Amino acid sequence: xxxxxxxxxxxxxxxxxxxxxxxxxxxxxxxxxxxxxxxxxxxxxxxxxxxxxxxxxxxxxxxxxxxxxxxxxxxxxxxxxxxxxxxxxxxxxxxxxxxxxxxxxxxxxxxxxxxxxxxxxxxxxxxxxxxxxxxxxxxxxxxxxxxxxxxxxxxxxxxxxxxxxxxxxxxxxxxxxxxxxxxxxxxxxxxxxxxxxxxxxxxxxxxxxxxxxxxxxxxxxxxxxxxxxxxxxxxxxxxxxxxxxxxxxxxxxxxxxxxxxxxxxxxxxxxxxxxxxxxxxxxxxxxxxxxxxxxxxxxxxxxxxxxxxxxxxxxxxxxxxxxxxxxxxxxxxxxxxxxxxxxxxxxxxxxxxxxxxxxxxxxxxxxxxxxxxxxxxxxxxxxxxxxxxxxxxxxxxxxxxxxxxxxxxxxxxxxxxxxxxxxxxxxxxxxxxxxxxxxxxxxxxxxxxxxxxxxxxxxxxxxxxxxxxxxxxxxxxxxxxxxxxxxxxxxxxxxxxxxxxxxxxxxxxxxxxxxxxxxxxxxxxxxxxxxxxxxxxxxxxxxxxxxxxxxxxxxxxxxxxxxxxxxxxxxxxxxxxxxxxxxxxxxxxxxxxxxxxxxxxxxxxxxxxxxxxxxxxxxxxxxxxxxxxxxxxxxxxxxxxxxxxxxxxxxxxxxxxxxxxxxxxxxxxxxxxxxxxxxxxxxxxxxxxxxxxxxxxxxxxxxxxxxxxxxxxxxxxxxxxxxxxxxxxxxxxxxxxxxxxxxxxxxxxxxxxxxxxxxxxxxxxxxxxxxxxxxxxxxxxxxxxxxxxxxxxxxxxxxxxxxxxxxxxxxxxxxxxxxxxxxxxxxxxxxxxxxxxxxxxxxxxxxxxxxxxxxxxxxxxxxxxxxxxxxxxxxxxxxxxxxxxxxxxxxxxxxxxxxxxxxxxxxxxxxxxxxxxxxxxxxxxxxxxxxxxxxxxxxxxxxxxxx
DNA sequence: CGGATCACG
DNA sequence: GACGTACGTGATCCGA
Numbered sequence: 001x002x003x004x005x006x007x008x009x010x011x012x013x014x015x016x017x018x019x020x021x022x023x024x025x026x027x028x029x030x031x032x033x034x035x036x037x038x039x040x041x042x043x044x045x046x047x048x049x050x051x052x053x054x055x056x057x058x059x060x061x062x063x064x065x066x067x068x069x070x071x072x073x074x075x076x077x078x079x080x081x082x083x084x085x086x087x088x089x090x091x092x093x094x095x096x097x098x099x100x101x102x103x104x105x106x107x108x109x110x111x112x113x114x115x116x117x118x119x120x121x122x123x124x125x126x127x128x129x130x131x132x133x134x135x136x137x138x139x140x141x142x143x144x145x146x147x148x149x150x151x152x153x154x155x156x157x158x159x160x161x162x163x164x165x166x167x168x169x170x171x172x173x174x175x176x177x178x179x180x181x182x183x184x185x186x187x188x189x190x191x192x193x194x195x196x197x198x199x200x201x202x203x204x205x206x207x208x209x210x211x212x213x214x215x216x217x218x219x220x221x222x223x224x225x226x227x228x229x230x231x232x233x234x235x236x237x238x239x240x241x242x243x244x245x246x247x248x249x250x251x252x253x254x255x256x257x258x259x260x261x262x263x264x265x266x267x268x269x270x271x272x273x274x275x276x277x278x279x280x281x282x283x284x285x286x287x288x289x290x291x292x293x294x295x296x297x298x299x300x301x302x303x304x305x306x307x308x309x310x311x312x313x314x315x316x317x318x319x320x321x322x323x324x325x326x327x328x329x330x331x332x333x334x335x336x337x338x339x340x341x342x343x344x345x346x347x348x349x350x351x352x353x354x355x356x357x358x359x360x361x362x363x364x365x366x367x368x369x370x371x372x373x374x375x376x377x378x379x380x381x382x383x384x385x386x387x388x389x390x391x392x393x394x395x396x397x398x399x400x401x402x403x404x405x406x407x408x409x410x411x412x413x414x415x416x417x418x419x420x421x422x423x424x425x426x427x428x429x430x431x432x433x434x435x436x437x438x439x440x441x442x443x444x445x446x447x448x449x450x451x452x453x454x455x456x457x458x459x460x461x462x463x464x465x466x467x468x469x470x471x472x473x474x475x476x477x478x479x480x481x482x483x484x485x486x487x488x489x490x491x492x493x494x495x496x497x498x499x500x501x502x503x504x505x506x507x508x509x510x511x512x513x514x515x516x517x518x519x520x521x522x523x524x525x526x527x528x529x530x531x532x533x534x535x536x537x538x539x540x541x542x543x544x545x546x547x548x549x550x551x552x553x554x555x556x557x558x559x560x561x562x563x564x565x566x567x568x569x570x571x572x573x574x575x576x577x578x579x580x581x582x583x584x585x586x587x588x589x590x591x592x593x594x595x596x597x598x599x600x601x602x603x604x605x606x607x608x609x610x611x612x613x614x615x616x617x618x619x620x621x622x623x624x625x626x627x628x629x630x631x632x633x634x635x636x637x638x639x640x641x642x643x644x645x646x647x648x649x650x651x652x653x654x655x656x657x658x659x660x661x662x663x664x665x666x667x668x669x670x671x672x673x674x675x676x677x678x679x680x681x682x683x684x685x686x687x688x689x690x691x692x693x694x695x696x697x698x699x700x701x702x703x704x705x706x707x708x709x710x711x712x713x714x715x716x717x718x719x720x721x722x723x724x725x726x727x728x729x730x731x732x733x734x735x736x737x738x739x740x741x742x743x744x745x746x747x748x749x750x751x752x753x754x755x756x757x758x759x760x761x762x763x764x765x766x767x768x769x770x771x772x773x774x775x776x777x778x779x780x781x782x783x784x785x786x787x788x789x790x791x792x793x794x795x796x797x798x799x800x801x802x803x804x805x806x807x808x809x810x811x812x813x814x815x816x817x818x819x820x821x822x823x824x825x826x827x828x829x830x831x832x833x834x835x836x837x838x839x840x841x842x843x844x845x846x847x848x849x850x851x852x853x854x855x856x857x858x859x860x861x862x863x864x865x866x867x868x869x870x871x872x873x874x875x876x877x878x879x880x881x882x883x884x885x886x887x888x889x890x891x892x893x894x895x896x897x898x899x900x901x902x903x904x905x906x907x908x909x910x911x912x913x914x915x916x917x918x919x920x921x922x923x924x925x926x927x928x929x930x931x932x933x934x935x936x937x938x939x940x941x942x943x944x945x946x947x
Numbered sequence: 948c949g950g951a952t953c954a955c956g
Numbered sequence: 957g958a959c960g961t962a963c964g965t966g967a968t969c970c971g972a
Contacts, residue, residue, distance in 0.1 A: 193972080201972095597970055598951055617951090625952060653953060657967055682964055686956085693966045696955035704954080728956090728963095780962035789961080848960060859963040863956090896956045896964090 008128045008266065009048060009058035009159075010121045012139030013109075014066040017041055017098055019140070019162060021091045023479065029283040034090040038097045042285060043483065044161050045105050048138065049271050058136070060128075060266040063102045064120045067111040071119075073250050080250060082196050089846075097283075104279030106272050112260055118143055120260075122253035128263055129154045143187065143251060145172045148180040164485065177209035185218035188248035197250050198243040202236050218248055329384040329523060332484050336385040337515035339507050341405045346412060349380055349388055350419045356382045360428040360522035361420070361446075363435045364502050364514050366393075369691070370437035371557070371667055371674045375409065376503040377510065378416065381518035389511040390416075394503050404507050413444055420446045428452065428525045430474045430517070433679065436553040451549060452477065452521055455528040457680040458541045462828070462838035472680045478520045481527045486520050487513045540835045543926070544868055545679065547875040551891075552677050552687070554878075559672030560694070560892045560902070560943075566710040567659045574655035581648040588641045595648055598624045611638050654698060658707045665692045677894070684860045685835045685867040687894060695895045699947070708944035713902050718939045720908065721946040722915050723898035725934040726751055727866045728779055734930045735832070735861065736815035740808065745931040751775070758808040759801065774805055778812060779862055781855030816858055823857045831864040832927045833872075869933070870897065873922035880918050886911050900943065912937050 020040030027036040051057035073080045087095075102109040110120060118141065125135045125147050132154050137144050140160040147156050148168060158167035165171070172180045189208035191199020199208070215221040222244060225237035237244075273292060280289040340346050353359040360381040365373035374393065381387035391406040407415075419425055420439070429435050432451045439446055456472040464470015478486050492513045493499050502510065532538045586592045589609065593600045602622025606614030613631055614622045629646050632638035665673050673692065681688030689695040697711070698704025713719050729751055733741035744754040753763045755771035770791055777787050788798035806813040823829050824843060828836040837860045844850040874894060881889045886903075889911050893900035899919070903911055916935045923929050940946040 594970080596968095599970075619950065621951085623951085649953080653968080656969080657954065661967080678965095681966090684964060686964065688965055690966065693955085696953090696966070698954060700955085723956095777962060780964090783961050785961050787962085847958090851959095851961075855961090856963065863964060866956095898956085 006059050006128075006131075006133040007057065008060040008062075008124070008133050008135045008263065010124055010135065010137050011045075011048070011061070011063040012117055012121060012137065012141060012144070013041070013063045013098055013102070014117050015139055015141050016044065016161075017091070017094065018087075020044070021088070021094070023162070033093060033097075033283075035094065035097065035283050037091060037094045038101055038283065039285060041098055042101050042280075042288065044138075045101065045107070046288060047161065049105065052268065052270065058268065060133075060263065061268050062108040062110055062124070062261070062266045064117045064124070065098070065109060065111040066117045067113045067115070071114055071116045072254070073116070077246060077250060079196050084194070084196075100279060104276045106276070107268065108261055108266050110260055112257070115254070115257055119254040119257050122147055122255045123257040123259060124263070125156050126255045127259060129156055131263070133263075140167075142175070142183070143253070145176070146180055146183045146251075146253060148172055162485065163488075163491075176205075177213050182212050182217070184248065184251050185212045185221070187251040188218055188244050189221065191243075191247055192251075195250075197247050198240070199247050200236055200240045200244050202232065207233065218244065329482075329526075332482075332486075332516065332519060333385045334487075334512040334516055336387075337511050337519070338388040339511040340388045340390040341407065341507075343407055343411065343415065345388075346390060346407050346415050349390075350415055352382055353380060353419050354422060354425055357424060358382075358426045358428065358522075358525075359419070360387075360518045360525065361435065362430065362514060362517045362521060363438050364389075364510070365438055366501050366503060370434045370676070371441075371559070371670070373438055375438055375442055376501075377514055378412075379514040379518040381515065381522040384523060385519060387515035387519040387522070389507075389514040391507055391510060394505075394507060394510065409442075413442060417444050420444055423448065426450055428521055430477075430521045430524070433549050433553045433556070433677075436550060437557055440553070440557060447550070449546075449549065450525060450529070451546065452524040452528055453680060454545050454549065455525070455532065455537075455541060458537045458545055458835070459528060459531055459535060460838065461680070461685070461836065462683040463840060474517060474520060474524075477524050482520065482523055484520070486516050489513070536834060537836070539926075540685075540831075540833055540868070544833060544835070544871050544875075548679065548871050551874050551878070552679065552894075555891055555893065556674055556676060558890050558892050558902075559667065559670055559674035560900070561672050561712050561714060562662055562666065563710045563712050564663055564666060567663050567707075570706055570710070571655055571659040571663070574651045574659060578648055578651050578655065581644050581651070585641060585644050585648065588644070595645060596652065598622075601645065605632070605638075605641070609641070611635070650701070650703065654704060654707065658698065661692055662707075662710070675893070682867075683837050683856075684864040685831065685837070685871075686863065686896060687867070687871075694893055697943070699944075705944050708947075709942045711943035712941065716904060717902050718905050718908060718941060719892075719943055719946045720901040720903060720912070720915070720937065720939045721898055721943065722901070722919060722935055722937045723895075724866070724870065724919065725936050727869070727897050727933065728862050729775055730929070730931040730933060731832075731862050731865050732779060732812070732815075735865070736809070736811035737930070738809045738811040742930050745934075748934070755805075759804050770801075774801060778805065779859060781816075781858040783851075783855075819858055819861060820854055829857050829860045829864075831861050831868050832923070833865065833868040835864050835868055837864060866897065869922045870894065870899070870919070873919045874899065876918050876922070877915065880914055881911060884910065884914055886914070900946070908939055912939075 017037045021037035024036040024040045027034070027039055029035045048058065048061065099109055111117070112120060121137055121139070121144060125137060128135050129151055132152065134154060135156040137147065137156065137158045138161060139158060140162065144158060145167065148158060149156060159165070160167060169180060172183060176183050176186050178186055186205070186208045187197070189200050189203050189211060190205050191197045211221040212218065215224050222237060222241050225234050228234040277289060277292055280286070280292065338345070340349060362379045363375060364377040364379070366376055367373040376393045377389055377391045379387060379389045390412060391404065392409045392412055394406060395403055420427060426448055427446055428450045430451070431453045432449045436446055436449070453472045456477055462470065475486055475488060478484050492505055492509060493502055505513070532541055582595055585595055589604050591604070591608070593604055595601060599621055601624045602614065605611050605624065606622050611632060613628065615628070617623055626646065629642045632642035633646065662673060667674055673694070675689045675694040676691050678688045678690065698707050711719070729741070730745055733745060740758065741751070744751055752768050752772040752775060755775055756763045756767040759771060759774070760767040773790050774787065777790070782802055784795045784799040784802060787802065788795040791798060819829065823839055827840070827842070828838045830836055839853045839857050841849050841853045842857060844853065874891065877891055877899070881887070886907055889901055889903040889907060891899060891901055899915070901911070901915065916937060919935045920933045923933070938946045
C-alpha cells in the first residue's frame with residue numbers, strides 16, 4: 001500500500017484554452033505567433049505543478065484534449081454542436097502549441113478520435129475511483145459536475161483554476177439545486193445553446209432545477225406534466241418530451257471508454273527542467289523561465305510578452321520589456337489582512353498612513369450609484385499584504401443577529417479625515433471619482449489623489465481587441481499586470497435576487513474582499529506609475545486627466561434640475577399619439593402586430609404587404625431602419641404606413657428613452673438628475689455619460705427639443721450653454737496645416753460655405769449641404785462608397801469629389817497618410833497633448849478589420865485633441881470663476897464640445913467672458929493652435945432656450 | 948445577451 | 957475577385 005493516497009488530476013485542456021483566450025490580452029511571442037491562451041495554459045499547469053508536494057496535490061496528472069469536432073453524439077443527433085462558431089483566427093495556431101506546452105511539462109496528453117474530452121475524463125475518473133483513488137477534474141464545465149461525489153472513500157471533485165475554487169457536492173447543489181447524480185437530468189431539461197442540445201424549449205436552468213428537485217428524476221418530472229394544471233410549461237413538457245429524452249442521452253457521459261494510456265503511466269513527481277526551459281524560452285515566457293532556476297512559485301507576470309499591436313514595432317514593442325523591474329512582491333495573502341474594529345487600531349492605521357505618505361484606499365458601499373450609496377466600510381493598504389478593512393455599517397445577517405463590533409461611523413471619519421485631506425499623503429484609488437463622491441456626501445474631502453484606472457487608460461487605451469483584455473477595471477488590471485485574480489464582488493455578495501448587501505457579509509469574508517481591493521490597487525499603482533514617464537504618458541495624466549477627476553466628481557454631485565411635471569405631460573402626449581399611430585398602422589397592414597419588433601415589421605411590409613426594397617442582413621432579417629422606411633415613404637403605396645411607422649418610432653423612442661426614464665432618474669434626496677461620467681469610456685479620450693446618458697438628449701427635431709425644455713435652473717438662476725464652434729474641423733485645419741481652411745477660420749467664415757465655394761464654385765443650399773457632409777466624411781476617414789451612400793450619388797462621382805477635396809486642401813491627404821504611417825509604425829496614434837490610442841488591428845490581414853482601424857486612427861487624433869482641450873477648460877473653469885469672485889456659478893454638464901452651467905441671473909454678464917476665455921485658451925500654453933477657437937454662448941430658462 | 952434601432956457630438 | 961463601407965458613444969426593445 002502506498003503511504004499516501006493516490007490522487008489523479010485530469011485537466012480539461014480544451015475548455016480551458018477557450019476561456020484563457022477570452023480572458024487574456026492578445027500576446028504574441030518573439031516570432032509574432034499569438035500565444036495569449038498558451039501563456040494562460042502554461043501558468044495554469046505551473047500552478048498545478050506547484051502543488052505536487054501539497055497534501056491534496058496530484059500524484060498522477062494527465063491533460064485530456066478534444067481530438068476533432070465530431071463524436072458519437074453526432075450519430076445520435078447530427079445537429080450536436082452544429083452552432084459552434086469557428087474558433088477565432090488568432091486562437092487556431094495556439095491549439096498545437098497547447099500540446100507542445102503539455103509535453104514541455106513532460107505530462108501525458110490524451111486525445112482520441114470520436115470521443116470528446118468529457119468522455120475520456122469520465123472514464124479515467126471512474127477507473128481511478130474504482131481503484132480507490134481520489135480524483136480532481138480541472139475544469140469548470142458544468143457537464144462534468146455529474147461525476148462529483150464519493151464511492152467507498154474515493155472522491156471525485158473539481159477545481160476551477162480561473163476562480164481558484166474547489167467544486168464539490170455543496171457547490172453543485174448551490175448551482176443546480178440537486179445532487180450531482182441528477183445534474184444530467186437538469187441539463188437534459190434546460191438544454192444548452194452552445195452545444196446545441198435542445199432540452200425543452202422555454203425551460204431554463206431555474207425551471208429545470210425546480211422540476212428535477214421536486215420530482216427526483218427526469219422521467220418523473222416529464223410524467224408529472226399530465227397532472228399539471230393547464231399552463232405553457234405543461235404544454236411544452238408534453239410536446240417536447242422527445243427532445244428532453246434525446247438530450248438526456250446527449251448529456252450522459254460515456255464512462256466506459258477504452259483507456260488509451262494506463263493510469264500508472266500518469267504518475268508524476270517532479271517536472272524535469274528540460275524540455276520545459278526550452279519551451280519557455282522559445283515563446284518568450286521569461287519570467288517563468290527565471291522562476292524555473294530558482295524553483296519558486298508561479299509568476300507574477302510575463303514581462304517580455306509583446307502586445308500584439310506592437311509586434312515588430314521597433315522601440316514601442318519593447319516598452320514593457322524595458323520597464324523598470326518591479327520590487328519583488330509577495331503573493332497576495334488574504335489571511336494577512338486586519339479587520340479594524342477599535343478606535344485604537346484605527347488611529348494606528350491612520351498614523352501609519354501618514355508616515356507612509358502613500359496609501360491605497362477603497363470604499364465599500366450599499367449600492368453602485370455614488371449619489372445614493374451608503375458607506376459600509378473603508379479599506380486601506382500601505383504595502384503588499386499590508387492592508388486592513390474598517391467596517392462602519394455592518395449589521396448581522398438578519399435583524400436578530402448582533403451587530404459586530406465596529407468603530408462608529410462618524411468617529412471613524414473624524415479619525416481618518418485629517419489623513420485623507422493631508423496634502424502630503426497621496427491617496428491611491430481605482431476609479432477614485434466614485435469614492436470621492438461617496439466620501440464628499442459624508443463631508444470628507446480627499447486630496448491629493450492618484451487613480452490606477454486612469455493610469456491604465458492613459459497608458460493602454462485601445463490595447464484590447466473587441467473587448468478582450470482591454471478594460472481598465474480592477475479585476476482585469478489585476479489579472480493582466482499582477483497575474484492574480486481577486487475575489488469578485490459576486491463571489492462575496494452573490495448575484496441577482498440572492499444578492500446580499502455588502503453590509504451583511506460576515507466580517508472575515510468582507511475583510512478578505514475589501515482589503516484585497518486596496519492591496520491590489522496599491523500594487524497596481526507601483527506597477528503602472530513608473531510606466532508613465534517611460535512611455536510618455538506623464539503629461540496627459542498629470543495635466544489633463546488626473547486634475548479632472550475631482551472636477552467631474554463635483555459636476556456629478558451638482559446634477560441638473562428637471563421639470564418632472566413637464567416630462568410627465570410629454571410622456572402622456574407621446575403615449576396617446578403612439579397608441580393612435582399603432583391603430584392606424586394595424587389598419588393599413590390589415591393585421592395586428594408588434595410595431596416595435598423590427599422582425600415582425602419587416603415581415604409585414606415585405607412579405608405580407610409585398611413591398612419591394614426589402615433587404616436582409618446577416619441575421620436573415622429584413623432591415624427596417626430609418627433609411628429603408630424613408631425610401632418606402634417615397635413610394636405612393638408605401639408612404640402611408642412608412643410615414644406612420646417613422647413617426648411611431650420617433651415618439652416611442654423619445655418616450656421610453658427620455659420622458660419616462662428621466663423622471664425615474666430624479667434623485668429623491670436632491671430632486672435633481674445626476675449622471676455618471678466615465679473617464680475611460682471612449683478610446684479617444686472623450687468622456688461618456690451613463691445612468692442616465694445626458695450626452696444624447698434630443699436637439700435635432702422640434703418634438704425632441706421639448707425634452708430639453710424640461711432641463712431647467714433653480715429659481716433666480718439661468719442655464720448657460722457654451723460650445724466650441726466646429727472644433728474638430730478647426731483642429732483638422734491646424735493638424736493637417738491647410739492654409740485655405742485656416743484662413744477661412746481666421747476670417748470667421750462659414751466653413752461649409754467656404755468648402756462649397758472651393759469645391760463647387762458656388763454656395764447654394766445644396767452645395768453647402770454636400771460640402772458639410774464631405775467635411776465630416778474627411779474627419780471620419782473617407783471611402784468613395786460611404787460618401788456615395790450619404791450623398792446618394794454614384795461611387796465614381798463621390799471619388800471625383802474626394803479628389804477635388806484633396807486637391808483644394810492638399811494638407812489633408814498628407815495628414816491621413818502620415819497619421820496611418822505612424823500608427824502602423826508605433827501601434828498607436830497621439831493627440832496634440834500626447835494622449836495615445838492604440839490600434840492593435842491596424843495591420844490585420846482581414847481587410848474590413850484593418851480598414852476599420854484605419855478610419856478610427858484617422859479620427860482619433862482629432863476627436864482626442866478636442867477632448868483634451870475641453871477637459872483642460874473644465875479643470876481651469878471653476879478656479880478662474882472664483883478668482884473673479886464668481887463662486888455661485890455651477891458647472892453641470894459636458895457634452896463633448898459643450899459645457900452647461902447654472903448661475904444666478906445677475907452673474908451672467910460677468911461670467912460669460914470668463915467662460916469664453918477659459919474655453920478659447922484651453923490649449924495654451926502647451927499647444928499654440930494656428931486657428932482661433934470660437935465659442936458660442938447662450939443663456940435661458942431651459943437647456944433648450946440656452947441654445 | 949446579442950442584434951437592431953436611434954438619440955447625441 | 958470578394959470583402960463592406962464614416963468616427964465616437966449609451967439606452968431601449970425584442971427575441972432567443
